[in-house]
Amino acid sequence: MRQIVLDTETTGLDWRNGDRVIEIGCVELLNRNLTGSHYHVYINPERGIDAEAVAVHGITEDFLTDKPKFRDIVDGFEAFVRDAELVIHNANFDVGFLNHELSLLGRAKLDVLCAGVVDTLRMAKEQNPGKKASLDALCDRFEINNSARTLHGALLDAELLADVYLAMTRGQESLIMTLEEPVPGSAEAGGVLVERPPLAVLRASDEELAEHARVLQDIVKATKGSCLWIPPASEAGAPAG
Template sequence: MRQIVLDTETTGLDWRNGDRVIEIGCVEMVNRSLTGRHYHVYVNPGRGIDAEAVAVHGITEEFLADKPRFADVAAEFEDFVRDAELVIHNASFDVGFLNHELSLLGRSTLNSLCGGVIDTLKMAKEQNPGKKASLDALCERYQVDNGHRTLHGALLDAEILAEVYLAMTRGQESLIIALEEPAPGSVEAEAALGERPALAVLRASEEELAAHAVVLQDIAKASKGACLWLPPAEEPTAA
């Protein structure tokens, strides 16, 4: 199971108003383990950045002046996330921006490129209704260290979210292991067990059989002949 934990930073809050992606951060997990592989890029949006956005992530137009455009990095981004399940906090925001960037280039959107999206914001609200569900709040709840996070950053936030997601879904490892174990009695299970010893059969002795018969008779007497473990008495036949 390959998953990509993803985050973006943008020029503003709404791609419909012309805002663009300026940073993409991704970290890879396989079978719920971080692989150490990541994808990170800054993108020149070709437009200004809202002051409110700069206050959040600290990325300026001057810093992005010599960075590649999205068209220059689209193929390598697609290669990194292709066929993976995406894990995103507030997925509609990031997916909306990335789909817009891909659509501007006439490329396939994430819906067809990837194997689904998990929204950790939605998951957090379902798990803890009425409680704060921001990434910082989840870090506090699941004791994930985010003390080094003074500003938002796509790669840093993706790394933190990966730890939060694993904490939120802890316990699924046993389910995965159970699904991977061979069924009892299957060829794979027999092979895993190796050659099995012959079963020892212990038969009742004559004394034990006699004692058992006495118990059954006592039950039949107490239940007026309704003992389920004794055959029904045969009706006498006419001469």
């Protein structure tokens, strides 16, 4: 199971108003383990950046002047995320921006390129209704060190989100079953198949049956006839008076 934890930074809040992606950060999970593989790029948006956005992520127009444009990095981005499940906090925001960038180049959108999207913001709200669900709040809840997060940054936020996601879904790894994995002890797993001998059936002797009946009669006397192990005469096959 390959998952890509993804985050973006943008020039503003709405791609419909012409805002663009300026940073993409991704980290890879394979069977719920961080592989160390990541994808990170700054992008020249070919437009200005809102002052409010700069206050959030600290990325300026001057910094992005010599950075590649989205059309220059799209092949590498698609190759990294292709066929993986995406894990994104507030997925509608990032997916909307990335789909817009892809559509400007006539490329397939993420729902075609990837295997699906997990929205950790929605997941957090479902798990803890009414509680704060920002990335910082989740880091606090799951005791994940986010002291380096003085400003938003796509790669750092993706790394933090990966830790948050694993903490939020802890226990699900026991539900992951590999169909190709051999059954422990089987020949495929290197074990030796041994034919079991038939089970021996030990029947009570006449003496043991007589002793058992005697004990039951003692119980009948002690309980004045209410012994559960002795059925009524009609049930035992005795003729009904």
